[in-house]
Amino acid sequence: MDSPEIPKIKSNTSPSSDSPPVQESPVFSYISNLSPIQPVKASHAVQGFTGLSSPPLVFTSPRINTLRETSFLKRPQYPRLSSVEKTKSHDEASKFVDGTVDSRKHITQLQMGLITDTQDCETNSSSEGVDEYLADPMEMDCTNSCQSVNPCLKESINASESEAPPEKAKEDLDGKQFDAKPVKNEEHSDGELPSSECPKVGSGLSIDNAFNGEYHQGFHNQGIGGRHQDDCDHNPPSPPGRLQIGQVYEDCTEKVGGTSRGMIGNMILHSPNKAKNDQGGMHRRCLQFEEAPPCATGKGDSSSVEKVNNSEPPASTAELEIVQVPYAATSKRQMGASLPPRYGGSSPLTVPKPSGIGLHLNSIVNAAPVVRGATTIKLADHYIGVQVMKSSSVVNHHLPENVRDETENSIATSSSITRSPHNVEFERHGSPPEKSKLDSQNVDSYMELNQSSSQKKRKKTPSSKDSDGCKRCNCKKSKCLKLYCDCFAAGVYCAETCACQGCFNIPDYEDTVLETRQQIEARNPLAFAPKIVQLEEEIQFTPASARHKRGCNCKKSMCLKKYCECYQANVGCSSGCRCDGCKNVYGRKGDFVPIEHGVIKDTISDKAGKETFDEKLEMVATKKDILSTDLYDSHNHTPLTPSFHCSDHANNIPKSPCLPASYLRSPESDLTIISSYEKSTRSPLRNSETGGILLETSKELLDMGYYHWREDYDHIGVADTFSTRYDAAPTTCHIIPLSDLYSKASASSTSSRSDWKNASQAQLCPGSQGLSSSSSLHWHSSPVTPMARLGGTKSSQGLDFDNGLYDVLHEETPEILKDSSNPIRSVKVSSPNKKRVSPPHNHNHELGASSSGSLRSGRKFILKAVPSFPPLTPCSNSEGSNIIQNTSNLHDKGRKK
DNA sequence: GAGTTTGAAACT
DNA sequence: CAGTTTCAAACTC
Numbered sequence: 020m021d022s023p024e025i026p027k028i029k030s031n032t033s034p035s036s037d038s039p040p041v042q043e044s045p046v047f048s049y050i051s052n053l054s055p056i057q058p059v060k061a062s063h064a065v066q067g068f069t070g071l072s073s074p075p076l077v078f079t080s081p082r083i084n085t086l087r088e089t090s091f092l093k094r095p096q097y098p099r100l101s102s103v104e105k106t107k108s109h110d111e112a113s114k115f116v117d118g119t120v121d122s123r124k125h126i127t128q129l130q131m132g133l134i135t136d137t138q139d140c141e142t143n144s145s146s147e148g149v150d151e152y153l154a155d156p157m158e159m160d161c162t163n164s165c166q167s168v169n170p171c172l173k174e175s176i177n178a179s180e181s182e183a184p185p186e187k188a189k190e191d192l193d194g195k196q197f198d199a200k201p202v203k204n205e206e207h208s209d210g211e212l213p214s215s216e217c218p219k220v221g222s223g224l225s226i227d228n229a230f231n232g233e234y235h236q237g238f239h240n241q242g243i244g245g246r247h248q249d250d251c252d253h254n255p256p257s258p259p260g261r262l263q264i265g266q267v268y269e270d271c272t273e274k275v276g277g278t279s280r281g282m283i284g285n286m287i288l289h290s291p292n293k294a295k296n297d298q299g300g301m302h303r304r305c306l307q308f309e310e311a312p313p314c315a316t317g318k319g320d321s322s323s324v325e326k327v328n329n330s331e332p333p334a335s336t337a338e339l340e341i342v343q344v345p346y347a348a349t350s351k352r353q354m355g356a357s358l359p360p361r362y363g364g365s366s367p368l369t370v371p372k373p374s375g376i377g378l379h380l381n382s383i384v385n386a387a388p389v390v391r392g393a394t395t396i397k398l399a400d401h402y403i404g405v406q407v408m409k410s411s412s413v414v415n416h417h418l419p420e421n422v423r424d425e426t427e428n429s430i431a432t433s434s435s436i437t438r439s440p441h442n443v444e445f446e447r448h449g450s451p452p453e454k455s456k457l458d459s460q461n462v463d464s465y466m467e468l469n470q471s472s473s474q475k476k477r478k479k480t481p482s483s484k485d486s487d488g489c490k491r492c493n494c495k496k497s498k499c500l501k502l503y504c505d506c507f508a509a510g511v512y513c514a515e516t517c518a519c520q521g522c523f524n525i526p527d528y529e530d531t532v533l534e535t536r537q538q539i540e541a542r543n544p545l546a547f548a549p550k551i552v553q554l555e556e557e558i559q560f561t562p563a564s565a566r567h568k569r570g571c572n573c574k575k576s577m578c579l580k581k582y583c584e585c586y587q588a589n590v591g592c593s594s595g596c597r598c599d600g601c602k603n604v605y606g607r608k609g610d611f612v613p614i615e616h617g618v619i620k621d622t623i624s625d626k627a628g629k630e631t632f633d634e635k636l637e638m639v640a641t642k643k644d645i646l647s648t649d650l651y652d653s654h655n656h657t658p659l660t661p662s663f664h665c666s667d668h669a670n671n672i673p674k675s676p677c678l679p680a681s682y683l684r685s686p687e688s689d690l691t692i693i694s695s696y697e698k699s700t701r702s703p704l705r706n707s708e709t710g711g712i713l714l715e716t717s718k719e720l721l722d723m724g725y726y727h728w729r730e731d732y733d734h735i736g737v738a739d740t741f742s743t744r745y746d747a748a749p750t751t752c753h754i755i756p757l758s759d760l761y762s763k764a765s766a767s768s769t770s771s772r773s774d775w776k777n778a779s780q781a782q783l784c785p786g787s788q789g790l791s792s793s794s795s796l797h798w799h800s801s802p803v804t805p806m807a808r809l810g811g812t813k814s815s816q817g818l819d820f821d822n823g824l825y826d827v828l829h830e831e832t833p834e835i836l837k838d839s840s841n842p843i844r845s846v847k848v849s850s851p852n853k854k855r856v857s858p859p860h861n862h863n864h865e866l867g868a869s870s871s872g873s874l875r876s877g878r879k880f881i882l883k884a885v886p887s888f889p890p891l892t893p894c895s896n897s898e899g900s901n902i903i904q905n906t907s908n909l910h911d912k913g914r915k916k
Numbered sequence: 917g918a919g920t921t922t923g924a925a926a927c928t
Numbered sequence: 929c930a931g932t933t934t935c936a937a938a939c940t941c
Contacts, residue, residue, distance in 0.1 A: 582922045
């Protein structure tokens with residue numbers, strides 16, 4: 020922070036200025052082309068997808084694992100660690116590097132080296148680190164992706180952790196790093212190196228987009244391996260930015276070397292012996308990333324944000340400086356990244372995972388719009404919550420690098436604020452050690468720190484949500500340990516951007532947070548469940564109204580203001596809502612077809628949908644948000660959304676006089692089911708139409724999703740007799756991982772119909788709230804993401820959904836999941852008060868129990884029809900992301916390993 | 917920026 | 929379970 024470093028930084032900047040020409044040189048381009056690294060760049064884009072998985076973390080419930088929970092909340096930590104580690108690694112790398120170099124590293128070095136020697140050193144070190152990394156089973160996942168993608172980051176990290184002593188790191192920071200950074204930055208500007216970094220992060224950590232954003236930011240801020248800097252960091256190292264970075268390093272180094280505590284401090288200090296531990300730390304970070312998504316929510320948001328940050332060099336620098344000062348001074352909280360947002364994403368979505376939970380779904384969802392706004396990316400808008408995060412990343416991926424850069428730059432320029440949050444978070448990351456110390460210290464002091472930081476934060480971001488889309492809170496009395504706190508509710512640690520006072524929702528108080536969470540969950544198992552499910556699907560194929568689980572209780576706002584949860588989430592009100600005079604633009608409560616009408620009336624629903632559609636269009640027209648409009652359109656097209664509501668609100672259904680058309684499907688009448696089925700089929704078409712619209716705006720991502728959807732739809736159409744099979748689907752959905760389904764669908768479009776059916780079903784399931792709802796709970800409980808678990812069941816997917824699913828679930832699925840999977844059990848659990856919690860799955864199951872699969876199938880069908888993107892839940896991350904990503908990024912899957 | 921409004925969350 | 933209080937965000941001025 021202090022002056023001394025600044026001069027150094029400046030010196031660094033000069034080198035960087037030199038390097039750029041080199042990068043530009045034809046030779047450099049040629050090398051880059053030759054080098055295997057380039058693929059990495061592609062992966063980089065992919066990272067966002069990897070990040071998608073992260074959102075689920077947010078939802079992870081304490082029940083499953085404390086670890087999960089911790090990770091769940093760790094969003095903040097993650098950034099911290101990353102920043103610290105990065106700095107450390109960077110320093111260490113600079114020192115140690117010379118020794119061994121992997122072929123990859125060599126390549127990178129060649130690229131890097133052309134530019135600068137310092138980089139070479141780092142790369143070398145990184146290579147060593149990679150080896151270590153590989154050695155470590157824990158990190159294998161990360162390593163795989165990292166290696167393939169970007170050894171540098173890992174290497175740097177590893178080296179720093181294992182080898183470099185803190186002191187050296189500082190020295191390096193003071194000396195080489197800064198120099199190196201500038202150079203790296205330049206390289207990054209070239210694009211290759213940055214990409215590598217991104218992949219590392221994403222792949223290694225399987226980070227949410229949001230997380231990635233943070234992570235990248237962290238790098239960026241730290242200036243740690245300049246190469247680590249984002250691809251996006253096209254920005255030439257602006258002097259101010261460098262200065263900031265330098266300051267950050269100092270902070271980190273100080274923490275590390277001197278008082279350092281936190282993970283970073285430990286890692287650095289213990290680095291040699293604890294290389295593995297450090298790796299564990301890394302691994303943990305990965306988890307954190309996943310968690311962070313949210314904001315990543317966004318969560319997803321994060322990815323966009325990251326890019327933005329990267330892209331924005333100049334503006335960001337100023338912001339960074341601002342952020343840094345407060346952060347260093349207070350070093351209040353470690354941040355949870357985001358989502359995205361976290362979105363989740365970030366997001367997720369992401370937090371997802373997200374928010375994971377990453378960002379907690381709610382936060383993600385909410386954040387998503389914000390992020391979108393910040394990014395101005397329509398695509399992102401379409402995706403809510405975790406998806407948002409994903410979408411942002413996805414968008415970047417899909418877009419040509421140039422385009423991306425432009426978009427990023429535009430975004431960055433448009434909203435420097437968005438960047439700032441990340442920066443802030445990053446700074447926090449550096450501080451975590453301090454916080455850990457603080458834990459021992461008095462809470463009061465801690466509170467004070469938080470408050471002071473909060474004030475600063477507040478200035479930065481007035482809005483509840485960060486530009487990233489990450490949740491921000493301004494809690495004063497709740498200590499951020501109640502659902503009043505958006506961060507806490509989202510399952511994310513409060514970040515520096517938060518203006519909360521006396522915040523306990525920080526890694527330092529992880530235990531307290533977990534306990535509180537458990538208490539709250541004990542009260543209401545769904546308390547941390549995403550309020551809205553499956554944004555992706557909704558966006559693409561289903562009406563916006565689809566996913567609000569709980570529904571609102573608006574009396575005066577008429578569901579036309581953000582007071583309304585539904586409106587805030589860009590979701591239409593459903594029968595589950597208890598609102599008065601609902602005028603929700605995204606779908607009115609009254610739009611639902613009365614249950615009593617019974618047998619459905621697709622026509623009715625359709626008419627209603629159309630009418631509402633027109634009205635909505637008008638309403639939407641008024642709206643500024645493009646996203647909202649898009650959602651609206653989709654909503655209109657898809658009456659299906661109500662079905663989701665039904666699942667969610669199944670408990671409520673009896674109460675509500677009117678149900679959405681989907682509700683008609685209720686198991687009670689087969690006819691209704693059929694009609695619902697028809698609708699579902701229809702809706703897909705509509706959705707496809709909407710999807711087409713979206714595609715126009717959104718581009719490839721939407722196309723991907725749309726394509727999948729189409730396939731599914733086709734399959735469905737093929738299986739007109741679907742009823743029985745699809746009935747089974749709901750159960751299967753729980754079991755089957757989206758990724759599998761997706762893989763099947765995407766991998767073998769030519770595969771037999773049966774496969775497709777299964778795949779479609781599976782996809783739908785994930786997408787469907789009903790499925791997800793029960794699962795969502797589980798997911799919430801386990802940030803770890805059911806995905807892996809589900810993956811185990813994949814083999815069974817092809818099997819009878821009806822028969823096998825339950826068995827599979829019971830056998831393979833964790834007990835928790837089993838419970839949730841258990842149709843009868845789960846539902847009521849959700850809402851003690853009945854008000855908001857809706858156990859969609861339960862309904863399905865319950866209904867299914869009574870009515871058998873037919874109803875399920877109807878719902879499922881709908882769900883299936885909706886291309887399933889990974890729901891907000893963690894699972895959704897990988898899978899959903901996969902779907903979207905597939906076209907764009909195959910790399911992600913490899914990374915996800 | 918302060919104050920008001922609103923509705924969710926928490927409490928009784 | 930209903931009503932009330934508390935809380936923080938959204939909104940208004």
